[in-house]
Amino acid sequence: MPPRSTCPPHFPDAALMTLVRSTPLAICITDADGCFQVVNAAYCRLYGYTEEELLGEEFTLVVAPEHREMMRTMHRAFIETGEDNDPLIGKPGARAEWEVLDRQGRSISILAEAVRLEDDQGNVYKATFVVDISEHKALERSLRKANQRLTQIAMYDELTGLQSRRAGLERLEAEIHEQQRYGHPLCIAVIDLDGFKQINDTHGHAIGDEILVGIAELLRRSLRESDAAIRLGGDELLLVLPGVTLDQATQAVERIRQALAATPLTRLALEMTLSAGIADYRNESQDALLERADRALYRAKRRGRNRLAQAT
Numbered sequence: 001m002p003p004r005s006t007c008p009p010h011f012p013d014a015a016l017m018t019l020v021r022s023t024p025l026a027i028c029i030t031d032a033d034g035c036f037q038v039v040n041a042a043y044c045r046l047y048g049y050t051e052e053e054l055l056g057e058e059f060t061l062v063v064a065p066e067h068r069e070m071m072r073t074m075h076r077a078f079i080e081t082g083e084d085n086d087p088l089i090g091k092p093g094a095r096a097e098w099e100v101l102d103r104q105g106r107s108i109s110i111l112a113e114a115v116r117l118e119d120d121q122g123n124v125y126k127a128t129f130v131v132d133i134s135e136h137k138a139l140e141r142s143l144r145k146a147n148q149r150l151t152q153i154a155m156y157d158e159l160t161g162l163q164s165r166r167a168g169l170e171r172l173e174a175e176i177h178e179q180q181r182y183g184h185p186l187c188i189a190v191i192d193l194d195g196f197k198q199i200n201d202t203h204g205h206a207i208g209d210e211i212l213v214g215i216a217e218l219l220r221r222s223l224r225e226s227d228a229a230i231r232l233g234g235d236e237l238l239l240v241l242p243g244v245t246l247d248q249a250t251q252a253v254e255r256i257r258q259a260l261a262a263t264p265l266t267r268l269a270l271e272m273t274l275s276a277g278i279a280d281y282r283n284e285s286q287d288a289l290l291e292r293a294d295r296a297l298y299r300a301k302r303r304g305r306n307r308l309a310q311a312t
């Protein structure tokens with residue numbers, strides 16, 4: 001035999017009701033039809049209604065119209081079984097977060113927890129305890145936004161939108177692992193603009209920036225989905241070209257070189273050229289691969305710029 005309840009035999013009891021009414025926790029009690037039978041002062045304050053306005057009304061008054069039917073169904077299920085069959089979290093449970101509406105139609109985030117009550121006549125009620133978590137939710141949203149922003153800053157170069165050095169080198173490392181596992185060819189190209197310092201010195205940094213943005217656009221247009229374009233720093237760029245041989249990579253970068261030479265950039269329609277060193281991956285470390293591409297780039301520069309060189 002379960003122990004008998006120590007509650008007074010009549011519900012609601014006057015002393016308990018005083019407690020319910022004066023607690024700072026927002027509480028409402030709804031009957032089997034979902035109509036408010038009790039709302040305490042904290043509940044009224046939270047939603048901006050008077051007690052008279054709420055009593056007898058269906059609880060869906062504080063729910064957005066599109067969610068009312070679902071909430072009615074859940075309320076009925078709770079009255080019958082004592083469990084919320086919450087379709088959003090997919091498991092029974094009487095504690096959940098919701099978005100509700102106050103009297104002005106403003107959205108409030110709440111944490112609600114409920115208990116099923118039964119009086120001596122067998123009438124069933126649902127008592128719901130509500131905590132306003134709007135500030136907490138707003139903070140959560142702004143933290144999520146700040147995190148996204150930080151990720152964006154870490155992953156992408158702010159000026160050009162190309163991948164950042166850090167993200168790009170991580171990507172290259174991942175491609176090297178793929179290559180080691182499956183043996184697909186993998187190439188990289190280290191690109192450096194020709195005479196970029198002179199452009200900055202003659203036309204100013206803002207025009208130099210426009211050039212970098214223009215080249216980034218050209219790269220995005222020219223590369224495949226599976227390729228990556230990375231700004232290593234300054235006017236130095238890295239292309240990661242998976243699945244192509246050294247000759248195919250050279251053809252692809254040669255097309256980019258020609259396209260750049262034929263595309264005047266910025267409002268001053270400046271002509272710009274690039275030099276590049278291209279290397280195919282040869283079972284080496286990332287640093288060794290980058291170093292070979294760098295040496296090839298250096299050769300291309302020495303031979304007169306506006307040209308490519310393959311790494312040996």
Ligand SMILES: Nc1nc2c(ncn2[C@@H]2O[C@H](COP(=O)(O)OP(=O)(O)OP(=O)(O)O)[C@@H](O)[C@H]2O)c(=O)[nH]1
Binds near residue numbers: 198205208209
């Ligand atoms: N406008 C602009 N300039 C930058 C930026 N970052 C680096 N630079 C400049 O880019 C120039 C890089 O020049 P270098 O690559 O060393 O030399 P270069 O003039 O291109 O000469 P070569 O590479 O030998 O053809 C320097 O003057 C840097 O100050 C940037 O974000 N914006």
